[in-house]
Amino acid sequence: MSTYRALSRGVFTRRDFLRISAAGAVTVAVGGALSRSVLAQPAPAASPLVGCTPGGPLNLFTWQGYDGMGVPSMEAFYADNDIQLNMTPIGNENLLVVMKSPGGENWDAFSVNQGDNGYYYSQGVLSPIHVDEVPNLAKMYPQVADNPIWKVGDGLYNAIPWTFGPIGINWLKSRIPDGIDAYAAALDPAYRVGTYDSSLNMVSTAACAVGLDPGALTREQLNGPVKEWLMAVRPQLKVISTSLGDQLTVLLSEEVDFQLVGLLWFIPQGAAQGAEVGFSIPDEGSYGFCDSLAITPWAPNRCNALALANAYMDPATVGPLQGSLFQIGPTPEINEALPPDVRSLYPEDIATGFFDKLKWNISYNDPEGPYATIEEWDAVWNEVKLAG
């Protein structure tokens, strides 16, 4: 006899269940519908320029390694100032989501990319920092000190642009001894290409490859030569990684011949796994990145954040940290303090050979403005990925 029998009447039926649950759902839904925004909206606090004594917690949301733990000079800085660092590494999440989510009001400082500085500042999540608070800002290269990406007033900056690096191409030296020195190699069907899944970086790469400025890309340029170049690269794109770590893994396992959106940082990471990774800034030119230390307007420990800002601008303290990251700083003094093996990777004259040569991408958000917005960049990149 089958064990499947129809339910007999008189017991708790499906209709009863639906009736009760619907009543409960309606009740909760009314309450839910009344709430327009679920995300916390911390109110910016006043941030007067006053002297203060550091000490206590520092809540920092930044890239792994940027905190400087494991670098003796940075650890000494934290110890000498009695700062207890609470650092959360950035993963794949959008910074904005973290900063505006419940708990975001606890963050003192975070890392922001140069593409977002302007927009974040206009939206009130970056508090301006005066040169009186961080004196070494006055020693920055003019290309940085006067750049509106960071400068928002006389002696006033929206963040501390403390670390810079170039974006280029990475390859395994054991696989490609002669290296890859041009973006044009990505158009060659003989190569298997990997890259990072980022419209910001891929559109910037394409812009540089076709001789355009990713910091001033019009819609016609985006939907014209930039998209054409990306579509031409598409057949060679084998792996699109969603993290820098995965990019490195895919490169070291030889699933691809080279990686676009490459970093000098891959060199020490590859060496740690016994692999020799090469890096080049392509012949067509490329773009750079700058990760700034941004202090939130509502920082509960602003003094400690300012202390870190000053540490990031102090050659003796930050030089070894920059060396560990294979990146450079915004002042000549900081770059003179770099370890020789890292310094040798950069041009002798950093002002002209790096800051003048590299371009900088910016995320635009005004659909009425002259430049394509980041949403339009996303649409083009999605279209490229789905082609074929």
Next chain:
Amino acid sequence: MRIGRGLGAALLVPLLAVLIGFVVVPTIVLFGYSLYEWVFASPKGALTLTNYVELLQSPITWKVLETTLWIGIPVAVISVAGGYAISYYIVFGQGRGRQLLFVLTVTALMASYLVRVYAWRTLLGSKGVVNGGLEAAGLIDQPLEFILFSRTAVILGEVSLFMPLAALTFFAALSGINPDLREASRDLGASRFQTLRRVTLPLSGPAILATSALVFFLAAGDYLTPVFLGGPESVTLGRLIADSFGTTVDYGKGAALSVMVLVGFVLVYLLMRFVMRRTGLLPAWVS
């Protein structure tokens, strides 16, 4: 024992609380999100259907839907068929292989999801086990590139994840079938296939419907497997939703896409139920 209304309601309260708190309310909030345009992670303006209109008009949405179905349907069909076959052998087969197969099926589910997905990279990579073996056997000169970072790899990975799950679900259903029914069918002259088609399958029809729906929803909504094993052409709805919430911070679009996927899944379930009823695989009393 007969369960009265009062006791029945009391027993259901904990489940109701979980369903309302963790399913119904979030779904309503999500729907609310989808009715606004979002700027800088904040809703702006009045209620609007703009997100739905833009998504429906975007060719990217339809392309991603096509990719999702190209992955979800084969995974569901293979996992359900394979899982049914495995559990059929475990329940009705003969010999010691049944126990071993059961242990292997359960063991497959014990490993971490992420580890199992990553294991496929080791198996299918250019220098992986499969390519290495084929090259060593002289069957190929160059590694087979298409078996990793491709739709094929995503389907393989998801089948390996969901087939054991399907098998265990069917094991429970098939174990509940009275063997006398199958024996009676054979005694009356039905072949093995006829017994399967007219006795076993209909009796396990509700389980087939539920498992098929479950596997399809899991496969179509999967995010990590396409990310780790898929190539550029393996962008699925799950990934598009994740990008909306995480990368572009367009909560409205992400929520609208989520609601549309939810509605789509309901329609798929209804379609499956209709087809199974028409083919006699599902009794009329099953909702």
